[in-house]
Each structure stands twice: as C-alpha cells, then as structure tokens.
Amino acid sequence: MLQVKNLTKIYDGGVKALDNVSFEVPKGQFLAVIGLSGSGKSTLLRCINRLIDPTEGQILWDGEDITAASPEEMRNIRRKIGMVFQHFNLVHRSKVITNVLAGRLGYVNPAWSFLNRFPKEDIEKAIKQLERVGIADKADQRADELSGGQQQRVGIARALMQDPNMILADEPVASLDPVLAHSIMKHLEEINKKDGVTVLCSLHFLDLVHRYADRVIALNQGQLVFEGYPRDINDKKFKDIYGRDAERVG
C-alpha cells in the first residue's frame, strides 16, 4: 500500500509542480496518472522514488516513510521500485544485456559491479527477462541499435531485474506509435496482473486509461482534480482535467 499525504513540490525557480496532493494506492493496483503536459505527473512519480526531493508532505510505502529515509535506506527502497521512462533512458553505447543487468545494481556488491562482474544467476535472469519481453536475440547489440519499441522493452526488462514490488512508468508509450503502445502496455498489464506488482503509470490517451487502468488520478497544475474509476470520467470531469477548451476525441 502506497500512501501519499499532502505532497507539495516547489522547484528552485518557484514553480509549484505539486500542490498538496494526497491519494492511496492499494497493493497490486494499476493506477493511471493523467493530466496535461506540465501538470506535474513526472514530478509526482519522481517524488515517489525520491529522484526528486519533495518540499513538503509524506510518502509511506507499506508503513515505511520514504520521505524520511536516509541515503542508505533509500537505495534499499529504490531497488524494489522499478521505473520505466518516456525516452527509455537506456545507456546507448552499452550492450542491451548490460542495460538490463544494471537493474541489479542495487543488489550486487558495489565492489564487484565496478569490475562489471555480475553473478551467474543475474546473467541468466537477465536473459530470462529479455525472453519475457521478446527480444532475447538482441542481448549483445548496442542499445541504440534498437528501435523505440524494442528499447522500451529493454527498459521494462531492466525494471523487472529489480524484482520490483512497484513500477513507476512515466508516459511509457508517449514516444511510440499506437500499435507498439499496446504491446508495451500489455507487458505492464501482465506484470501487474500476473506478478501482482503495483503499477503507477502516467498516460496521455484516455483510451489507454480505459483499457488498462484499474483506477485513475488526474492532475491539473499540480493539484489533484480527479480520483476514481476510468468509467467515471464524464464530460464535466474531462473538462476539469484538460481545461474548458479541450474536446473529447474517440
């Protein structure tokens, strides 16, 4: 169970990216985070694994206070939270397998990983994850030789290497065409349903929300403007979330 309480983030420049946001995510839920670009979705997800330090508020995960964790404790929390990014964030010049193995860095002894040595089990595990997302044959290629959809699968495999209890996906399909988008979302869905991993996924398109999400929260200028089930987003709610001038398509 993830509890976010009165979370506020004010950036150095004075931008209030999150404004007193509170919500809860039960274990194993697929939660969609929607909102216009600039509404604070990325900031929210990054506050949860403390890539960004929140200005105020509290985040509790299974009772543990993430916002108060020391750097040492933070590493142990982070290794249980996988993250998937819009621009995949692979290390381009490294091999696919190295990118996937990087998901183990929070577990392995640092001294060995400096020498680029991973335990045998981890290497086998990495191959298995690549098989799971269907690109095991690409293991020895450089990451930037892959197409966008393939790169995102590597990103998912990297997150899976962490044996995560939760996955934060920041617009994972925004840079992909619709067909690929569905194949990536299906992987996330499978991880959520089969492995029971909690998923927080920010999304652009409402049809994806309806298709994959158990529940939705919506942000507008840093404020939580909607919390509920996808089917509850009616025209009025839609205008609250996306603004007066927005028009519903599809």
Add this chain to the structure above:
Amino acid sequence: MNEKKSSASAWKSIQIGLAVLLGLFVYAYGFDVTKVNLEELRSERRQESLTRVTRTLAQPDIIGYEQQQAIVTMPLYVPCPAGGLLSTLPEADTSGAYLTISPACAAPGETVQVEGFNFPNNITGPIRFIPGNDPLNVVELGRESITTDSDGHFSASFLIPDRISDAPQFIRVTISESVGKPYFTQNAKDTWDKIIETVFMALLATTAGTILAFPISFLAARNLMKSVRSPLTSVSLSVLGWPIGMGLGYFVVNQVGKFTIPLSENIVVSLLSVIATPFIFWFAIRWALPQEEIKVPTLSVRLTRLLVIFIAILVAFFGFFQLAGLTTSISLGIEKALGSLGFLATFLFQVSDILRITTPALGALAAGGALASFLGRIGQRTAEKSPAARVKTINFIVASLAGATIFGLSGWLVEWLYQVGRVEYTFWGPIIVGAGLGLLLAFLTKPKATLPTGMVVYSITRTILNALRSVEALVMAIVFVIAVGIGPFAGMMALGLHTIVSLAKLYSEQVESIMPGPLEAITATGANRLQTIIYAVIPQIIPPYISYTMYRWDINVRMSTIIGFVGGGGIGFLLQQNINLLNYRAASTQMLAIAIVVASMDYISSVLREKYV
C-alpha cells in the same frame, strides 16, 4: 517623433566616429610598441642576410661525405708596384689545378679576371682574397664562389678589396670534393636521438595526464557533485579520517616493507610470493565480499569480513614490495645479457623503484580514504538516528576537532614554506582559530541539516584547475627544471601537469553535458554514486574522452618540441643551441624533424579519430 529619430541617429554617428577614432588610436599605439617597420625589412642588409639564412636553411645538415679538399692559390700585387716587378711572381704549376690572373696586379676597387684550369668538373667552391703574404692565412675576404664547367675550367671577375701591401698577396680557390659513401652527420644522429626523446616525452606526459585527469574530471563536474550533501557530523569525521588514516596507512605499509624487503633479495622467495599473493588476495576478497546479499549480515560476520579484507590488503602490499624486489633482481640480472636492449632492464629497474616509492603512498591514500569514508558513514548514521540535541553536542566536538586539524595542517604547510619559526603563529594560533570556526559552524547549522559538500569540493577543484591552467607549460617547465634538473624528465613533468589540468577541465565539461536520462534511470535502480558513474556516465563520455586525449597528444607533441628552449629536454634544446651558434644548417635539420613528426602525428591521430570516434 522625427526629430527624436534624427537626434538618435546623430548620436549613433558620433558613437561610431568615436569608436573608429579609438580603434585608430589603439592600433597606432600597437604599431608603436610592437615596432612594426617594413622599411627595415626592405633594407639591403636585411634582405641579404635573409637570403643567406634562407639558403642555408634550405640545405639541412643531414647527410655528409668524406671531403677531399684542394687549395689552389695565385699571388698578385695590390696595388701594382711602381717598377713593374712582374717577373718576381712565380709561374703556376700547370700539372695540377692552377689559376691565372689578368692583369697580374690591380688597385683596390679594380676588377681582375681569374681563370682556373684542370679543376674537377662541375664543382663549386669559394674564391677569396687572402691579405698578407701567407697563402694559407685564415683571414680571407670576399663572398664570391666559382663553379667549374665540364672541362674543369672557370672564369670569374674578382673585385680587389681595399688591402694594399708591398709584398704579393693571394687569390685562393678552395674546392672540396665528396669522396666515398654518404653517411649521416653527427647532427643528423643527434637530431634523431632528440626527436625520439621528444615523442616519448609527449607520450608519457599524455598517458600520465590522462590517467590522473580522469578521476579529477568527475570532481569538477557540477551535475555529479551538486547532489552530494552530507550532515556536518559526517563531514567533520571524514576530515578527521583523512590525516589519521593516511598516517596509519603510511606507517603500516612501511612496516610491511621494512620486514619484507629483505626477503625479496632471495629471488625464489620473491617469485613465490609474487605468484601466491594474487591468489590469496583474490580468494580472501571473494569470501569477504559476496557478490549479492539480500539479507543483512550479522555484526560478527561483518567484523570477520573486515578483518579478512584488512589482512588481504596487507598481503597485497606485501606482494607489491615483493614484486618490486623481483623486478629489481630481474633487471639487474638481465642487463648484461640484453646488450643493446639494455634499456629494457633500465626500464624494469625504474619501474620497480617507482613501485617501491609509491607503495607506501598508495597505502596512505587507501587507508586515508577508507577511514574517512568509514567515519563519514558513522557520522551520517549518527546524524540520522540520534536525537537532535545529542547530534548538536557531537557536532560541537567533531567540528572543532576537524577545524583544528585543517587549520593546523595549513599552518604546518605555511611553516614549511616560509619557515616562520614561531609556534604560536603557525601551530597554536591556527589550531585555536580552526577550532573556533568549527564551533561556530556547529552552532550555526541545524544538527540534521546537510551541507553542500559536493559543491565545495567542486569549487575547490575548479579553482585549482583554472589557476594551474593559466600557467603555460613552458613556465611550468622552468619550475620543474629547478626542481628535478635540466632534461626531459622536467619537460615531461611540466607537460604532464599541464595535461592533467587542461584535460580535467575538458573532460568535466563533457561529463556536464551527458544525457541526464540514463543517469536518472541507473539512480532509480538503487545504484550508489560510484555505480551510477560507472554504468551511466562513463559509457557516454568514452568517445569525447578519446578524442580529447588525442587532441592533447597533438598539443603535447608540439609543445615538447619547444619545451627544450627552457631546458626541458627534447629537440628544442638542440634547436635553440644551433640557432644561437648561427649554425643554421643544423637548425634546419631539427626544424625539418619537428615538421615531419608533428605532421605525421597529426595524420595518425586524425586517422585514429575517424576510426574510433
């Protein structure tokens, strides 16, 4: 409104006029101080010496022949004697090469016709007027030279200089003929030696500079250092950890050396130890550092591991000393056998010497770093877990101790540099001030707040880099010539230091411009800072690092050719010497060598760059 516009444009014209005037003034002054003078360039004297020097430069002194010299002289009177005593001049010996002069006497400023017969064919040599009546006199006048035709004959008009004498004086033609096979002149050999020295100076400087600039560049990268923050307790304890750890490490490793260096005189013992220590080290570390651990180990397990690691490291240092001993024995043993490859033995000997000297320093650094990070962690934990009031008390103690340490050590440095000799100024004073500042800092900071240690390290590193970078390598070379004596070692040190600072700057700019995405992704997996650098930063910076290193290699080759001007060894030393001795043909050889080396290095590095970047 129109008026406003026109007044504005008038003001603009005035501004432009003033700017032009100012420019004129600046350049006029510039011409004056740099003494721009084309008239001097056009003067006959300059033109003549320019031509002469250029011609000499065009004939580099590389290949020589054994020379056979023949001197042919012919007397004449200057001016013509009153009685016309022509018969007193001896007849030329026509069996060999000989000269005829007509007329046989002349007044200064007149021209005589000199003809030569039976000379070697197609050969050039100087023709001179020899004052006094000794045909072998070293004093000679004139600048002409003659060239014989295919019959060994020449004819030249010769202007008689203003030297008069009653006795006969001489016209002398010197010809030298190349005989035998061509050989490389001494100058060519010296140039070869020095150019090799130059290239290797650049190579070593670039290598050492690159290796050291690499880690420094991370300390000077804002994006990496900005997020490094630690509480005062942790910072103070690390500050205390460094000197204590370094002292302990140096002492312990030296003790290891003291007891084990005698052992290494026995080559069997040292050989066995060199073979055995890596295995022992490897297995100890394998045991003490499990690859992956999900559960937190118990305290006793942790302590045992620490002990094993400590012993493993001692064993490693023992191995270093044995390796140094072994290398020394080998180098001494094979020196004779290697013959002309003796430099390999010398290299081994120097390496073993370097190993022996650096091992205690390495131990000091390792122990300093280890203790500092260990204490820093304890500090971090204390600041996080203890109640604020207790942290505050601890901060008062450790911060004042840390302040005292920093200032005390700085005072010691000042004492060493300036030999003040007053303990109250260089020891007690700084310690009290440092402790006071530490107390003040502990008083001002909230006990649990974190300090921007990363940015402090970043600023200090940047400042030192910028300060050192503004000192030219040539100037550094002068300092090193004083420190380690004239020669290529001084040049290498200067180039190496300059390489470190300039590469560290360039590298760190590359680190600052990496894509932040992968960095974020690796951090999110729970990787620690060093892991993040290795997995997210280094792969991104490899190509620019290679290209900058090659660029620096180019610069170092260029610099090493002139660093000899200030005594830094290499070809510059020879070049400067020859220029000063007006030995332009020799200097020309060195210039040619420099041009060839620089051009070919340019070519090689551009090929490599294309291939790998």
